[in-house]
Each structure stands twice: as structure tokens, then as C-alpha cells.
Amino acid sequence: MFFSPRLRWALTALLAASKTARTESLADIDHVILFMQENRAFDHYFGTMPGVRGFADPNVQYNNGIPVWKQQVTSQQSKDTDYITPWYINYLGGTWPEATQCMSAGSNGWDANQAAWNHGANNQWAVKNTPYSIGYYKRDDLPVHFALAEEWTVGDMYQESVIASTNPNRVMWISGSINVPGSPQTKDEGGYPYIDNNETPGCDKNGINCYPLKWSTAAEKYEAAGVSWSVFQDADNFDDNPYAWFEQFQDSKTGSGLNKKGMKGQSLDAFYAQAAAGTLPEVSYIVGPMQLSEHPPYSPHDGSWLQRKVAEAVINSPKYSKSVLIISYDETGGWADHVSPYTSPDGTAGEWIDDPYGAAGRTATGPGFRVPFYIISPFTRKGGVYTEHADHTSQVSFIEKWQAAKGRDVTTDEMVPWRRENMADLVNAFDFKNPDYSIPNLPEAPxxxxxxxxxYDGSSYCSSQYGNGRPPVPYTGVGANNDTASLAEAGFKPVRGLLTEGRTLVLESSGQAVSATSYSSKVSLGKASKNHDNMQHGWVLHALEIGGDQFTISSANNGQYICKNLKLCKDSGSATVFVVDFKPSQGHSFKDQKSGEYLASGRKEKLGWQKSQAFWKVFSVTY
Known part of the structure; x- marks a missing residue:
């Protein structure tokens, strides 16, 4: 159902007016829709997006003095350079924007991606995967994706759960584990570990990827607690329904909850009809058709048509005010991402293994590389960028938190403990005190x-017109770039969630911004600019430990650190250590680890310290 712009505006205004007298909460959500697409990386889609951890990353990783932007190449690949940097897939113009819609990059498998990661160096994408892995799209290529991400809230630290292919990642999405030795499961419950797309009964020759899987899933918790749920899929579901890989679902009786809601599910048309009627179940899983999955060579354009259709169904629903749509991607599909995965320490139970294929040695199973991720809801509308470490298990945790707020316990004991402790539950992405019920006009999708x-035959039609869609790789000359930061669009986003590295931040309070000027040796306050684009107001966080809440802070303007008594100094070892916190609807606080006092905007527009927690509005800026 689609409303006219005038009727939509009237309904939105009426809805907003009806909500002004009360404060919403997590418990007020009635419907959560989980929609997972296929095989795209964050940089590949959103590296140019302003205000996110993309191509302008001020904390970019260096290996022996070489930035990770410079991916090694062999002399067989190019005799003119030792490196290739991120390159625009459509740099040749002409018909290439249509042709590259059906191009593929490299392998999404365990071996190639573990090799590209290279034990954290993250510099082997072109050699161990392909030089096409480094290619990226821009806003004009992905107008619907950009609109959905930017009109609501985009997560820029959301990782695939496993450095591997589709099945392991989708299994994590609905259960929280792939049964790596040391997980809550036993050896005879399948997997051990499940790191490939095996759907043949039995185990691989080395005793791994045992199928079918037998441990309990999230949906079984929902079923037992009386939480309504359903998979929505058509006959062509690209074999992407992970519940179908579990023995208890395969053996379920016709008409039973597991069979009716999980194995068979309902059609996508049923989803659209129920959304229009406001009768969706509490938890919905959307599994799209193969050609619309965005799995190369299936096109982003075709996937955007499905995403827009699903999003329109949700935001035009009479229950939109109580709905959350989470859109994610299962894994990177052989496309590169520059942020080396945040993983657990070696030896963490249920996380690390000796590579059963023998190539990677001792290695982490995940979390893996970043994938596109955005949340659509009145409580995330124009929320900017959500910066917490998260992965597919975060969606399980979010539903647990939400149902707990409603008085139901759906907590799974199958999730690997390190994930529960270190991957976010997504709640900080929501502002329940300041919902925005306005509905944007989304770009059209072909x-x-x-x-x-x-x-649907988009990929075969595309290949019949353009071949494999792969342009020449620009190792040098036209299409090559020597300044990756310049590839990102200028702009800003408000920040939600606990902070992580990778952005230039502006801290504002009461119209004033924390500032480092050329005429003062101390940090001060200056008048905030409308677009937060004064570089004197830009700051870069440096984590003492990835995953922690302690940071030193340096100026984006002059590189100096905030040190004792708010003086600027060049020595990072003398920098003040800040403990950074976040509270939804209030903002971020910055506490001096030594004194326990908080950075604050004091009287007469002076920057100082106070004992009570002081909050700042934080913006992520790309210049």
C-alpha cells in the first residue's frame, strides 16, 4: 500500500502529534523485521559516504610504514607498481555503470578471506583474493542504499560473524554459534566448526562442517516463550533460510510451529499484506530471491528494488511507529574492507582454531570484515552513524533485550560467550525520547x-549485454588513486553508540565546540559551525585497546594531543586518557581517567572539568 505525498504528510503529522504526550521505550516496539542480503563489504558500498569510517579514516592501519590502502600486488599482476589502492569500479564511464552491476570480485570462502586478512595485516586482498576485490561504488551507483542508510541510522562497525561464506554467517545470525570447539555445544551437535557451505549429511574428511546442525536456535526460544515469528520467503529463496539447515526443523511435523514458520514460512506477498494491515508477527525474517540477493553477479540495482519494496512496506504500515527494520549482509562476497576485524584474544573458547585446511595456521574464526548495516525505525530516523562493535549475534541480542523489556525471557544459552560480552546489542542506536515519525521520499529503483x-533474470540479461562486467584493473594511470582520503564525500553525521576509532569527531555543547586553534597552546571552546566543518574543531580518538572505552585524543587540525590541564602537546605518551561513555538521548561523556572529572562546557563559555557527568553532542565529519 502506498499513500499519496499529501496523505502521507497528514498521517505523519497526526502520528507525531499523538506521541508528544508520552515517552517511548524499547518495550513499545511490537515488530522487528530482520532482512539479510548477500555478499557485499562496507567499503565496497559505503567507503565514500561522509561521516562514517570509510576512505577518510584518520586511524588507518599501517604495516611497516605502509597504509593498508596500499594492497600488495605481484609482478605478474603489474610490472609498474607494487601496490593497488581502492579504485572506482566505473572509472571508465560509458556503459560501465550498467556492466559492473553484474560483475564479481573474488572468493567469499574461508581460505581466500583468511589469506587476505593475513593474521591482521589485512594487506593481501589483491594477491590472495583478486584486484577486483578493492573496487568500490559511489552514491550515484547505489542511490537507494545510500538513502536508506542516511535517512535512518547506518552502522559502520558491524562485522560479518565469520571470516567465511554464507552458511556459517547465517547460522550465527539465528543461533549465535557455529560450534567452534569450546562453544556451548557438544561435538555431536554438528559443525565443529561449521565454516563452509556444506549441506551434505555427515562431516568433511577432516571432521568439520558436520551436517545437519542440531543445537537450539533463536526461533525455538521465541516459540517456547509465545513470541510470534515467521520466515518470509518465496519458492526461490537462494537456499538462504538458515533454519532449513537444522535437523529439528528438517524433521519437524507438518503444521508444527517449526515447520510452518521456519521451514515453509510465508511468501513475500504475505509480508507486504501483513505489513499493510499492521498484522506482522513480532519477529520476521526476510529471505529474498536469488536474483535480488545482491550476491555477485546479481546486481545491487535489483537488490535495491527489493530493499525499497520492503522498506516502503514497513514505513507505510500503520504499525511503523512500533516497528524496527534491520538490513544487513551476511558476508563480504570477496570484496575488501580496510578495517582489520576486531577479534577475541587467541585462545578464547569457541573462537580460535588451528586452520583445518592447513593454510592459515592458528586463526580466529571471526568476527570478520565489515558489511553494510542500517536500521529503519522512527527511533533511528536521522540518527547518523552507530559506531559500536557489532556482528550478526547483535541482532539476536537485540531481540533478547527487547523481549526482556516486555517481560519475556528468550535468552539463548547457545551464543559464544565472547560475542555476548563484546558485540553490541544495538540498543544504543535508538533514541526513544526523541522519535522522528517523518517519512522521506526514497529514490526510485528500476x-x-x-x-x-x-x-527474474537480471544477471543473465546483464551478462548477455556486457559480458562479465569487469573493467581493466587500474594499477596505474587513469582510474588509479594516490589519495584515498579524497575519495570520501564531505559531510557529517551525528554519532550514536559507544565510540570506536576511525572518524574525525566534533564535540559540541550549547553552540560551542571543543577547539584547537593556532593561537593557543590550550584546548578551548569556539563557536560551532553549522555543518561542523571547521577543522579546528576536529578530533581523532586513539584507543588504548580495541574494544575498550579508554582513548587519547588528538587534534585533526595540528596533530597535537589533549594533555594535562587541557594543554596541547606532541607527546602521545603524555596525553590525557579519557574514559568515554554514551547514553541515548543525552550524548557522550569524556572522563579524565586520573581525576575522575568530566570534560565540560562551563560558565562564560570556558572549557573545564566538573565532577558530575557532562554530555556532548558528537558529530563525525569528513572534510
Whole structure:
């Protein structure tokens, strides 16, 4: 159901007016829709997006003095350079924007991605995967994706759960484990570990990827607690429904909850109809058709048509005010991302293994590389960027928190403990005190191509017109870039969530911004600019430990650190250590680790310290 712009505006205004007298909460959400697409990396889609950890990353990793932007190449690949940097897939113009819609990058498998990661150096994408892995799209190539991410809230530290292919990641999405030795599961419950797309009964020759899987899933918790749920899928679901890989679902009786809601599910048309009627179950899983999955060579354009259709169904629903749509991608599909995964320490139970294929040695199973992720809800509308470490298990944790707020316990004991302790539950992405019920006009998405029988055939049509869609790799010359930071768009986003590295931040309070000027040796306050684009107001966080809440802070303007008594100094070892916190609807606080006092905007617009917690509005800025 689609409303006219005038009727939509009237309904939105009426809804907003009806909500002004009360404060919403997590318990007021009635519907959570989980929609997972296929095989795209964060940099590949959103590296140019302003205000996120993208190509302008001020904390970019260096290996022996070489930035991770410079991916090694062999002399067989190029005799003119030792490195390739991120390159725009459509740099040649012409018909290439259409042709590259059906191009593939490299392998999404365990071996290639573990090799690209290279035990944290993250510099082997071109050699161990392909030089196409480094390619990226821009806003004009992905208008619907950018609109959905930026009109609501985009997460820029959301990782695939496993440095591997589809099945392991989707299993983590609905259970919290792949049964790595040391996980809550026993050896005879399957997997041990499940790191490949094996769907043949039994185990691989080395005793791994045992199938079917047998441990308990999230949906079984929902079923037992009386939480309504359903998978929505059509006959062509690209074999992407992970519940179908579990023995208890395979053996479920016709008409039972597991069979009816999990194995069979309901159609996508049923989802659209129920959204329009406001009768969706509490938890919905959307599994799209193969051609609309965005799994290369299936096009982003076709996937955007499905995303727009699903999003429109949710935001035009009479229950939109109580709904959350979470859109994510299962894994990177052989596309590169520059942020080396945040993983557990070696030896963590249920996380690390000796590579059963023998190539990677001792290695982490995950979390893996970043994938696109955004949350659509009145409570995330224009929320900017959500910066907490998260992965697919975060969606399980979010539903647990939400149902707990409603008085139901759906907590799974199958999740690997390190994930529960270190991957966010997504709640900080929401502002329940300041919902925004306005509905934006989304860009149009082209109708996917179909054959004479009405069957989607976009990839075959594309390849018939353009071949494999792969342009020449620009190792040097036209298409090559020597300044990766310049690839990012200028702009800003408000920040939600606990802070992580990778952005230039502006801290504001009462119209004033924390500032480092050329005429003062101390940190001061200056008048905030409308677009937060004064570089004197820019600051970069440096984590003492990845995953922690303690940071030193340096000026984006002159590189100096905030030190004792708010003086600026060049010595990072003398920098003040800040403990950074976040509270939804209030903002971020910055506490001096030694004194226990908080950075604050005091009287007469003076920067100082106070004993009570003081909050700042934080913006992530790309210049």
C-alpha cells in the first residue's frame, strides 16, 4: 500500500502529534523485521559516504610504514607498481555503470578471506583474493542504499560473524554459534566448526562442517516463550533460510510451529499484506530471491528494488511507529574492507582454531570484515552513524533485550560467550525520547529485468549485454588513486553508540565546540559551525585497546594531543586518557581517567572539568 505525498504528510503529522504526550521505550516496539542480503563489504558500498569510517579514516592501519590502502600486488599482476589502492569500479564511464552491476570480485570462502586478512595485516586482498576485490561504488551507483542508510541510522562497525561464506554467517545470525570447539555445544551437535557451505549429511574428511546442525536456535526460544515469528520467503529463496539447515526443523511435523514458520514460512506477498494491515508477527525474517540477493553477479540495482519494496512496506504500515527494520549482509562476497576485524584474544573458547585446511595456521574464526548495516525505525530516523562493535549475534541480542523489556525471557544459552560480552546489542542506536515519525521520499529503483515468463533474470540479461562486467584493473594511470582520503564525500553525521576509532569527531555543547586553534597552546571552546566543518574543531580518538572505552585524543587540525590541564602537546605518551561513555538521548561523556572529572562546557563559555557527568553532542565529519 502506498499513500499519496499529501496523505502521507497528514498521517505523519497526526502520528507525531499523538506521541508528544508520552515517552517511548524499547518495550513499545511490537515488530522487528530482520532482512539479510548477500555478499557485499562496507567499503565496497559505503567507503565514500561522509561521516562514517570509510576512505577518510584518520586511524588507518599501517604495516611497516605502509597504509593498508596500499594492497600488495605481484609482478605478474603489474610490472609498474607494487601496490593497488581502492579504485572506482566505473572509472571508465560509458556503459560501465550498467556492466559492473553484474560483475564479481573474488572468493567469499574461508581460505581466500583468511589469506587476505593475513593474521591482521589485512594487506593481501589483491594477491590472495583478486584486484577486483578493492573496487568500490559511489552514491550515484547505489542511490537507494545510500538513502536508506542516511535517512535512518547506518552502522559502520558491524562485522560479518565469520571470516567465511554464507552458511556459517547465517547460522550465527539465528543461533549465535557455529560450534567452534569450546562453544556451548557438544561435538555431536554438528559443525565443529561449521565454516563452509556444506549441506551434505555427515562431516568433511577432516571432521568439520558436520551436517545437519542440531543445537537450539533463536526461533525455538521465541516459540517456547509465545513470541510470534515467521520466515518470509518465496519458492526461490537462494537456499538462504538458515533454519532449513537444522535437523529439528528438517524433521519437524507438518503444521508444527517449526515447520510452518521456519521451514515453509510465508511468501513475500504475505509480508507486504501483513505489513499493510499492521498484522506482522513480532519477529520476521526476510529471505529474498536469488536474483535480488545482491550476491555477485546479481546486481545491487535489483537488490535495491527489493530493499525499497520492503522498506516502503514497513514505513507505510500503520504499525511503523512500533516497528524496527534491520538490513544487513551476511558476508563480504570477496570484496575488501580496510578495517582489520576486531577479534577475541587467541585462545578464547569457541573462537580460535588451528586452520583445518592447513593454510592459515592458528586463526580466529571471526568476527570478520565489515558489511553494510542500517536500521529503519522512527527511533533511528536521522540518527547518523552507530559506531559500536557489532556482528550478526547483535541482532539476536537485540531481540533478547527487547523481549526482556516486555517481560519475556528468550535468552539463548547457545551464543559464544565472547560475542555476548563484546558485540553490541544495538540498543544504543535508538533514541526513544526523541522519535522522528517523518517519512522521506526514497529514490526510485528500476524494476528488475524478467524473461518472457516473468522470472527474474537480471544477471543473465546483464551478462548477455556486457559480458562479465569487469573493467581493466587500474594499477596505474587513469582510474588509479594516490589519495584515498579524497575519495570520501564531505559531510557529517551525528554519532550514536559507544565510540570506536576511525572518524574525525566534533564535540559540541550549547553552540560551542571543543577547539584547537593556532593561537593557543590550550584546548578551548569556539563557536560551532553549522555543518561542523571547521577543522579546528576536529578530533581523532586513539584507543588504548580495541574494544575498550579508554582513548587519547588528538587534534585533526595540528596533530597535537589533549594533555594535562587541557594543554596541547606532541607527546602521545603524555596525553590525557579519557574514559568515554554514551547514553541515548543525552550524548557522550569524556572522563579524565586520573581525576575522575568530566570534560565540560562551563560558565562564560570556558572549557573545564566538573565532577558530575557532562554530555556532548558528537558529530563525525569528513572534510
Amino acid at each position: 524494476q528488475p529485468h524478467t524473461n518472457s515468463k516473468g522470472v
